[in-house]
Amino acid sequence: MITAAVAGASGYAGAEIVRLLLGHPKVEVGALTAAGNAGTRFGDLAPHLTPLADRVLEPTTAEVLAGHDVVFLALPHGHSAAIAAALPESTVVVDCGADFRLRDEADWTTYYDTPFAGTWPYGMPELVGHDGAKGRTHLAGARRVAVPGCYPTAVSLALAPGLAAGVALPDDVVVVAASGTSGAGRSVKPHLLGSEVMGAMSPYGVGGVHRHTPEIEQNLSLAAGSPASVSFTPTLAPMPRGILATVTAKVAPGADAAAVRQAWVDAYADEPCVHLLPEGSWPRTGDVVGSNLVHVQVTLDERVGRVVAVAAVDNLTKGTAGAAVQAMNLALGLPETTGLPLAGVAP
Incomplete structure (x- = not known):
């Protein structure tokens, strides 16, 4: 089994990642972390995620996150770079924030108020380029992935x-x-x-x-x-x-x-x-x-x-958490849609 930690699990995106991982046949959910909500029972913030309701949210530190095969970062912009830098290169780190999406430093400094952290492989497998190649070609075997914005x-x-x-x-x-x-x-x-x-x-x-x-x-x-x-x-x-x-x-x-x-x-x-x-x-x-x-x-x-x-x-599923799990699957060589819901909920 693949062990996965979720940093920022108390937020909407983080909780959605946890929801998807609970249905993933190859993943065991490891540490769930938060900032201000550290020490809180997870079920008090995400009562719909009953299987992990009694987990207690841990502080978001590299020490807590280290030791997992995969770390999902669902953090505010500007907070991912320091955590990622402290994790082993062998760990698959999937960042749901904006820190590593942009290629041009000038674009980053124009729109964001933290230093430019660099660029990671971009987690949109279906994005077609002018040469006909698609984004998934950059994700196989990747150890760092930037999840697109919604x-x-x-x-x-x-x-x-x-x-x-x-x-x-x-x-x-x-x-x-x-x-x-x-x-x-x-x-x-x-x-x-x-x-x-x-x-x-x-x-x-x-x-x-x-x-x-x-x-x-x-x-x-x-x-x-x-x-x-x-x-x-x-x-x-x-x-x-x-x-x-x-x-x-x-x-x-x-x-x-x-x-x-x-x-x-x-x-x-x-x-x-x-x-x-x-x-x-x-x-x-x-x-x-x-x-x-x-x-x-x-x-x-x-x-x-x-x-x-x-x-x-859905901005929280394919727009964030689903894209993160899809990128993890590609990075680890799993079938791309493993653990991902391909049908909506209605009414």
């Missing part, structure tokens, strides 16, 4: 096939995406109170300032083989989990609706965790809740000459 997961997998196939252009990408409140973490924030959120939607991070912007541009640039320019507007939706991303880009000269559709068919025909819906059906967040699936649809708005791609993802 918005970049939805946006990148929505549009990348069109950029890689040359049927969509990267210079004028517009994204409007809605996220459930769990994307903001578990800390108490007045604007996330039920009375503030219920019955209302609101934009935030408007004007190119959201921290996921450079990650989205990095991924779409990789797909296009040239720089992508992205206008990204996130919105907060009155739901606990889920992201619905609507992404548009100019259609390439000479590309028709059939060519656009075929690019997505070719990219995702064999992908177990990305499902291209039948023509005429559109993604809904409710259909992917609790699953490691991304539902995608694409069409061509011929009147204005723009490709329109829509993706739905």
Whole structure:
């Protein structure tokens, strides 16, 4: 059995990792750690995870985490680098924070307030590059993996096939995406109170300032083989989990609706965790809740000459924890979908 520790298990993402590991046939859950919640009974914070309810959360230190085969870091940005550096190189460390996602130091220092820590292999197996290669080629045998952000997961997998196939252009990408409140973490924030959120939607991070912007541009640039320019507007939706991303880009000269559709068919025909819906059906967040699936649809708005791609993802599962477990499977040479739910929960 593989032993796995989860740092930050008291948060939404950390608890979701624990939920998935409890169903993984090859993993034994080891240490569960937290910062301010250290010393707390795990079941008091995650009562739905009954098998581990009586565990007591330990402090997040390298000493507690060492000795496991795999360590998942579900920590705030800027906190992973020091812990990872203190762990053995033989340990598979899967970071769910932003610390190691970006390749360009200038991008990091523009959007984050901690020193640039470097770049790890990027945990989006399905991301297609302009040369046709996919992200999983960098994950086999990896000992350090950076899990993608939840918005970049939805946006990148929505549009990348069109950029890689040359049927969509990267210079004028517009994204409007809605996220459930769990994307903001578990800390108490007045604007996330039920009375503030219920019955209302609101934009935030408007004007190119959201921290996921450079990650989205990095991924779409990789797909296009040239720089992508992205206008990204996130919105907060009155739901606990889920992201619905609507992404548009100019259609390439000479590309028709059939060519656009075929690019997505070719990219995702064999992908177990990305499902291209039948023509005429559109993604809904409710259909992917609790699953490691991304539902995608694409069409061509011929009147204005723009490709329109829509993706739905559970921000806590495929958007974070599921991607982390998927990356661990690839790193350890296990079947990619081991322990991952490929069906949603409804109603």
